[in-house]
Amino acid sequence: MAKIKEIELMRELGNKFxxxxxxxxxLCAAENVMSEFAKLPLATGFQERYIMGSAYDYSxxxxxxxxxxxLPYYKAISELGLELFHAKFTDVRTLTGxxxxxxxxxxxxxxxxxxxxxxxxxxxxxxxVPTFERLGANVYDAPYNLDNYDFDYDELNRQIKERNIKxxxxxxxxxxxPHDFTKIDDSDCVILFDYSQLLGxxxxxxxxNPLDTMKNAVLFGGTHKTMPGPAHGIILTNNxxxxxxxxxxxxxxxxxxxxxxxxISLLYTMIEMKYFGKDYQANTVRIGNxxxxxxxxxxxxxxxxxxxxxxxxxxxxxxxxxxMDIMFHNAVKERITLNTKKKPLFxxxxxxxLGQQEIARYGWDDEAIKKVAQILAxxxxxxxxxxxxxxxxSELPPKTVHFTFDESDYxxxxx
Numbered sequence: 104m105a106k107i108k109e110i111e112l113m114r115e116l117g118n119k120f121x122x123x124x125x126x127x128x129x130l131c132a133a134e135n136v137m138s139e140f141a142k143l144p145l146a147t148g149f150q151e152r153y154i155m156g157s158a159y160d161y162s163x164x165x166x167x168x169x170x171x172x173x174l175p176y177y178k179a180i181s182e183l184g185l186e187l188f189h190a191k192f193t194d195v196r197t198l199t200g201x202x203x204x205x206x207x208x209x210x211x212x213x214x215x216x217x218x219x220x221x222x223x224x225x226x227x228x229x230x231x232v233p234t235f236e237r238l239g240a241n242v243y244d245a246p247y248n249l250d251n252y253d254f255d256y257d258e259l260n261r262q263i264k265e266r267n268i269k270x271x272x273x274x275x276x277x278x279x280x281p282h283d284f285t286k287i288d289d290s291d292c293v294i295l296f297d298y299s300q301l302l303g304x305x306x307x308x309x310x311x312n313p314l315d316t317m318k319n320a321v322l323f324g325g326t327h328k329t330m331p332g333p334a335h336g337i338i339l340t341n342n343x344x345x346x347x348x349x350x351x352x353x354x355x356x357x358x359x360x361x362x363x364x365x366x367i368s369l370l371y372t373m374i375e376m377k378y379f380g381k382d383y384q385a386n387t388v389r390i391g392n393x394x395x396x397x398x399x400x401x402x403x404x405x406x407x408x409x410x411x412x413x414x415x416x417x418x419x420x421x422x423x424x425x426x427m428d429i430m431f432h433n434a435v436k437e438r439i440t441l442n443t444k445k446k447p448l449f450x451x452x453x454x455x456x457l458g459q460q461e462i463a464r465y466g467w468d469d470e471a472i473k474k475v476a477q478i479l480a481x482x483x484x485x486x487x488x489x490x491x492x493x494x495x496x497s498e499l500p501p502k503t504v505h506f507t508f509d510e511s512d513y514x515x516x517x518x
Contacts, residue, residue: 123438128478128496131440132300132417132458133276135331136465137368138507141375143516144367145333149173152363155355157194159346176367183373187306187380188322189314190339192346195369196353196361197336200299200325204234204274207295207323207338210352211345214239216269219262221245221254226277226448228297235272245271249447252279252408256286263292270295277448277456279406279413281310289319293345296322302337303329303460304415306376307384314341321345329384329416329460332372335365375507383506387416387463390472394418394459397476403483406449416460419444424453426483431455433482437492466505474499 129136154170156162158177163170177195184193197203212218218235221227222244232242243266246258263271271289273282274297281301287294296313302324304310313320322339326332340346354361376383395405395412398420405412406419422430424445431443442456462475474495481487510517 125502126438126496128437128439128475128499129461129502130457130459130475130479131442132456132460133328133442134440134458135327135329135461136502136504137327137331137333137372138375138504139510140508140513141332141368141371143513144364144371147364147367149367150362150364153360154363157196157350157353159192159350173363176363176370180366180370180373183370183377184337184339187373187376188339189312189341190322191341192339192343192350194338194346194349194353195335195366196358197323197338198358198362198365199334199336200297200323201230201234201336203323203325203336203338204231204295204297206336206353206357207321207349208234208238208240209357210349211293212238212240212270216240217266218242218270218272219245219259219266219268220272221274222247223276224446224448225249226275226446228274228276228299231272231274231297243268245273249450252448253282254287256283260286260288263288268292272297275300277417277419277444277446278415279417279419280408280411281414284311284313285316287317289317293319293321296320297324298322299324299326300328300417301415302326303331303376303380304384304388306330306373307380309381309384309388310414314339318342319345321349326369326372329387330372330376331383331460331464333365333368335362335369337369378508379506383464386466386506387460388414390463390467390469391416391418391459393469393472394457394476397473398479401476401480403480406454416458416463418457418459419449420455420457420483421449421451422454422483423451427453427455429485430479430483433487437478437482437489437496439478439482464504464506465500465502467500471500 153167154173155166181193184190218240223229225247246255248255272295327334391413399405404421444454
């Protein structure tokens with residue numbers, strides 16, 4: 104058969120993408136890498152199969168024939184949701200973190216409800232307010248204390264009562280130090296924790312879990328950041344009344360196909376997190392503090408609290424706008440993924456956000472992290488030696504996924 108031009112184009116694009124992946128220094132806090140183990144369900148026939156409803160109230164009535172074969176996967180996920188997140192109710196039907204936010208808002212909120220949210224200027228997710236406002240809700244920024252990188256809890260609790268706040272949404276995109284949510288009065292307010300950035304750290308027990316102490320809490324988010332899984336959504340809660348409202352609304356009302364290949368890939372990721380998550384997440388925080396200290400030594404203005412640069416997977420570098428622009432321009436040139444930030448959360452209004460969760464998964468040693476710091480310090484300058492940067496990047500260890508099963512542990516799944 105003659106060559107098919109579209110297939111040739113796909114081959115060309117695929118080769119370019121592979122080359123880019125191999126040569127990039129991945130420091131984006133929103134991205135991660137999946138293991139071959141977690142990818143196994145993505146190449147199966149799960150995607151083409153349907154199941155309606157959740158394990159909570161599954162019924163064959165009006166369901167798809169064959170859905171009963173998929174049901175045990177939901178039950179396995181619920182068991183791991185309890186083990187990893189201490190959640191009595193785990194739902195993984197939503198397609199992404201934002202889809203989970205939309206489903207929760209649609210199921211729980213009513214037009215005219217008063218909502219309070221972590222403002223984007225303080226690191227909150229920029230899509231949350233428009234999501235709530237589309238439903239006719241009145242949205243207010245939660246009071247924040249920049250000196251502590253945390254809420255002003257006295258004022259927050261006062262406004263929750265005075266404004267009759269029904270829902271408090273906490274969706275941090277930029278976060279170094281976890282919020283002390285135990286200070287929030289949730290007696291008459293549902294707290295929605297979009298912890299997409301922190302789910303892996305919570306599952307590993309390295310950060311406090313709101314489900315352990317709050318009666319009206321919903322923990323949710325995307326599963327591809329510190330959770331090294333597919334880009335999918337998860338919703339967790341211990342409040343049965345809240346879950347009943349969510350459960351009956353998600354599908355088949357708002358969703359039909361829940362993408363079972365993604366669901367089961369997430370299950371595999373949760374299994375992986377059970378056995379390797381604590382070591383992986385601890386390594387993420389450890390190398391973050393090492394990288395922060397090295398950058399500090401090299402003259403960059405790295406945010407820290409005392410001697411701690413981060414308790415999460417992120418590092419902040421504060422700098423004037425022109426320096427931020429220089430670093431970003433050079434990062435694009437040298438294929439280093441990072442994010443610029445333009446918000447008051449960064450003193451002076453500008454800075455760079457780094458994420459170390461992906462390089463932590465590669466198991467890079469301390470010497471490699473020091474080379475990463477050298478690279479970043481060099482590209483922070485308007486004039487630097489690009490050849491030296493590329494030499495340092497070529498000396499970094501291979502991108503081999505650690506904190507996962509050996510193929511010998513699961514080879515029977517591949518048959």
